[in-house]
Amino acid sequence: MINTGDTAWILISSALVLLMTPGLAFFYGGMVRKKNMLSVLMQCFIIMCVLSLQWVLFGYSLSFHPASGFWGGFGWAGLKGVGLEAYPDYAGTIPHQAFMIFQAMFAIITPALIIGAFAERMKFSAFLVFTLLWATFVYDPLCHWVWGIGGWLRNLGALDFAGGTVVHINAGIAALVTALVIGRRKNLDTNTPVPHNLPFVVLGTGLLWFGWFGFNAGSALAANGLAVNAFVVTNTAAAAAGLSWALLEWKRNGKPTMFGVASGAVAGLVAITPAAGFVSVIPAIIIGSLVSVFCFIAVSAIKPKFGYDDSLDAFGVHCVGGIWGALATGLFASKAVNPLGADGLFFGNPKQFLIQLATVLVTIGYTFIATFLIYKLVDLFIGVRVSEKEELMGLDLTQHRERAYTVLE
Amino acid sequence: MKKIEMIIRPEKLEIVRRSLETAGCAGIMITEIEGHGKQKGVVQQWRGEKYKVELMPKVKIDVVVRDQDVDRIIKTVIENAWTGEIGDGKVFISNIENAIRIRTGEKGENAL
Numbered sequence: 001m002i003n004t005g006d007t008a009w010i011l012i013s014s015a016l017v018l019l020m021t022p023g024l025a026f027f028y029g030g031m032v033r034k035k036n037m038l039s040v041l042m043q044c045f046i047i048m049c050v051l052s053l054q055w056v057l058f059g060y061s062l063s064f065h066p067a068s069g070f071w072g073g074f075g076w077a078g079l080k081g082v083g084l085e086a087y088p089d090y091a092g093t094i095p096h097q098a099f100m101i102f103q104a105m106f107a108i109i110t111p112a113l114i115i116g117a118f119a120e121r122m123k124f125s126a127f128l129v130f131t132l133l134w135a136t137f138v139y140d141p142l143c144h145w146v147w148g149i150g151g152w153l154r155n156l157g158a159l160d161f162a163g164g165t166v167v168h169i170n171a172g173i174a175a176l177v178t179a180l181v182i183g184r185r186k187n188l189d190t191n192t193p194v195p196h197n198l199p200f201v202v203l204g205t206g207l208l209w210f211g212w213f214g215f216n217a218g219s220a221l222a223a224n225g226l227a228v229n230a231f232v233v234t235n236t237a238a239a240a241a242g243l244s245w246a247l248l249e250w251k252r253n254g255k256p257t258m259f260g261v262a263s264g265a266v267a268g269l270v271a272i273t274p275a276a277g278f279v280s281v282i283p284a285i286i287i288g289s290l291v292s293v294f295c296f297i298a299v300s301a302i303k304p305k306f307g308y309d310d311s312l313d314a315f316g317v318h319c320v321g322g323i324w325g326a327l328a329t330g331l332f333a334s335k336a337v338n339p340l341g342a343d344g345l346f347f348g349n350p351k352q353f354l355i356q357l358a359t360v361l362v363t364i365g366y367t368f369i370a371t372f373l374i375y376k377l378v379d380l381f382i383g384v385r386v387s388e389k390e391e392l393m394g395l396d397l398t399q400h401r402e403r404a405y406t407v408l409e
Numbered sequence: 410m411k412k413i414e415m416i417i418r419p420e421k422l423e424i425v426r427r428s429l430e431t432a433g434c435a436g437i438m439i440t441e442i443e444g445h446g447k448q449k450g451v452v453q454q455w456r457g458e459k460y461k462v463e464l465m466p467k468v469k470i471d472v473v474v475r476d477q478d479v480d481r482i483i484k485t486v487i488e489n490a491w492t493g494e495i496g497d498g499k500v501f502i503s504n505i506e507n508a509i510r511i512r513t514g515e516k517g518e519n520a521l
Contacts, residue, residue, distance in 0.1 A: 035419075191423045392420035401454045407443045407466065 002086055003093035009223035010091075010098045016214025017105035021048055021112050023207025027266070028116055030200030031312045033193050035394025036120045037404035043127055047112045050128065051135055055104040062140040064090065064103065066149035071141045089149050091221040102218060107143070110167045111135050116314030117175035118182050120193070121391050124399040126384040133374045134174065138367055142166055146359070158359040159333055159341055159352070161230065162219035164274025164325040169363045172319020175310060177371040182384060184309035186391050193311075198259055205262040209238055212269045216276040229337055230276035233284035234269065240288030241268025248296050263317065267295040270321035275329040278341040283332035290328075291321045323360055330356030410505040410518060411479050415470045416444070416498040417490040422468045428489045429472060432482055435521060438471040446499065467498065473505055475518050 025044035029037050051059070058077045065072030066089070076082050079100065087096040111131045122130075145151040146158060146166050153165075160166060185193070195201060216234040220227035245264025246256035271291035272284055279287070299316040310316055330353035333344035343349040378384055385391075390398040397403060417425055422439070429437055443464040453462050474482055483500055491497055510520040 187423055190427060389420075394420075397451065397453075401452060401459070403453065403466070406464075407441050408464065 001093060002095060003222070006091075006093040006222040006224075007095060007098055009227065010094050010102050010218060010221060013214035013218025014098070014102045014105055016211045017102070017109065017218065018048070018211075020105075020208050020211035020215065021045075021109050023204045023211055024109065024112055025204070026200045027204025027208060027262075028119060028312050030197040030202075030204060031116075031195040032119050033394070034196040034405055035396055035403075037196065037396060038402050039124070039395035039399055040115060040119055042124070042400060043115050044112050046128065047131060048108055050132060051108045051111065052104060054132060054135055055107050056100075059107055059135060059140055060100050060103065062136065063107070063143040064100075064148050067144075068150040068152070071144045072148050072150075093222055099221065102221075103143075106163055106167055106215075107135060107139060110139055110163075110171050113168070113171035113314055113318055114174045114178060116312035116318075117179040117310045119311040120395065121182060121185055121385055122395075123382065123384060123386050124395070126378050126382045129382060130374060130378045130384070133378065134371065137374060138174065138370045139166070139170065142170055142363060142366065145362075153359050153362065156358070157342065157352070157355050159278055159329050159356065160274045160326065160359070161277035161329075162216045162273045164270070164322045164329070165359055165363050168270045168273060168318045168322030169326065169360060170322075170367050172315050172317075172322055173364050173367040174371040175314035176308070176319060177368055178375060179308045179310040179315065181372065181375050181379075184307070185311065186388055188309060195259065201262050202258060205265055209265060209269065212238070212273075216273060220277060226277055226338060229280070233276050233279060233281055234272050236281050236284040237272035237288035237291075238265045238268040240285045241265060241271065241292045244268075244289040244292035245296060248292060263295070263299075263313070264292045267291045267317050267321045270318055271325035271328065273322070274325045275332065278329055278333035278338050278344075280334065280337050283328070287325065287328045287332070291324050294324050295320050326356050326360050327353070330354075410473055410508060410521070411476060412471060412473045412503050412505050413479065413482060413486075414501040414503075415472075415486050415490065416442070416446075416467050416500075417470065417486075418492070418496065418498060419466050419468045421490045421492075422470075425470065425486060425489045428485045429470070429482065432485045433478070434472045434474060434482065436472065440469045440471075442467050442469050446496075465496065473508060473521060475521065 021044050025041045029040045032040050056079055058074060061074050061076035062071045065075040067073050082096050082100055084095040084097055086092050091099045111134055143166050145153040146160050212234055213231055217227040217231035220230055242261045242265035245260045249260045250256040268288040268291055271287050295317050298320040299313050303310060303316055331345045333341055334347050335343050342352045345353040443466055445463050445465055451462050452459055507516060508520040509516050
């Protein structure tokens with residue numbers, strides 16, 4: 001039975017999640033140097049174009065068509081059989097296509113998150129091919145394993161409410177791999193790049209926070225109490241994490257920064273994502289407060305120590321925050337919040353924590369290897385990195401023949 | 410005392426700046442500018458239409474140095490700003506009558 005309230009909420013949520021990608025574009029765009037501003041906006045926007053098409057043509061089918069293998073197959077390619085009736089195995093009260101388009105927005109933002117790792121140095125042509133291959137051979141299978149009917153991680157009992165594993169750990173690990181293989185930006189040691197427009201970073205953070213309500217509360221797939229729970233814990237965790245990051249900076253560096261609060265809020269949103277439909281508000285505060293500690297360490301201590309150039313901390317925030325969120329779900333999940341979920345370790349079910357851990361490890365392992373192979377393949381045929389001269393001149397002019405800003409006029 | 414004004418490619422800023430510091434320039438002023446020389450521009454696009462941008466983004470570096478340092482510093486700048494292609498920029502040299510350090514009132518080369 002189609003429910004109009006549920007359908008309306010999912011359509012609005014889909015639009016909210018779509019807005020996260022332009023939000024991310026500004027979040028990342030503000031952090032790069034101004035000669036690369038358009039390249040980042042462009043990468044985010046072109047993903048909206050390319051992946052929207054990939055998704056309706058075959059991505060949705062590969063991800064969600066019922067099957068028990070590597071992925072879902074081509075049974076729903078071109079949305080054949082994906083109609084305006086409900087498909088109760090996924091969502092019983094909304095048209096099947098509403099579920100499809102809601103999921104499309106997740107498929108769009110996930111590869112966009114990776115941009116943060118290789119920003120300022122990837123060829124646009126290589127980026128396009130890499131993104132399409134990554135979406136097809138990494139995102140779609142993993143999405144199928146965790147959320148698809150017949151997916152083996154789903155059958156194992158893994159809890160991932162809105163995409164901590166599929167979206168954040170997945171993109172975060174891919175970010176680490178690409179940062180490692182593409183190498184550091186030129187002259188990084190003598191010339192530390194500074195964010196060219198922090199107000200854009202804050203604008204982007206605001207759009208992300210706003211859109212995340214669709215991401216998490218929409219994942220209830222109905223306008224019900226569970227959606228409200230997800231909404232409340234999402235806001236709470238983001239708030240706790242933003243404050244916690246500011247306090248950490250204040251203690252360690254003497255002053256709290258706007259950049260820090262923005263980073264913390266995003267980390268909090270990442271961490272609460274897998275847990276949003278399974279935990280209550282006090283665990284959300286704990287999840288949010290601690291994620292800033294872990295991400296802060298990853299970004300300010302681990303990254304400099306190992307020297308990989310994860311330009312905008314896609315790994316440091318999304319992977320680290322995503323792992324903490326997935327594990328925290330195994331700690332704090334409670335059937336009192338969601339009877340269809342499971343109890344976590346602190347509610348007497350240690351097995352759930354182990355399932356969460358296994359899912360995290362599988363994701364890390366598969367994504368690491370598959371991303372590496374895809375990168376090498378694209379590098380072999382196209383060459384991934386721009387020339388040194390192009391990098392120095394900036395990607396806006398060399399990849400797009402455009403400039404974001406002029407000095408005069 | 411001479412003032413050396415250098416108009417260089419923006420992407421050469423970092424390397425030229427470092428080389429000036431190594432060569433012993435204590436003070437350095439950097440301005441972002443747009444302009445053109447004989448060359449006139451780079452090709453950009455406006456909704457698919459290609460057009461030539463007449464005003465190019467450049468960076469201007471000003472330093473004021475003692476007379477005896479001028480040749481050495483110009484040599485350093487040319488070495489580091491050179492690519493051999495059109496658009497490498499120009500160097501202008503002019504006399505400076507005097508310099509005064511505001512804080513102490515010192516004059517001439519002592520103020521540099």
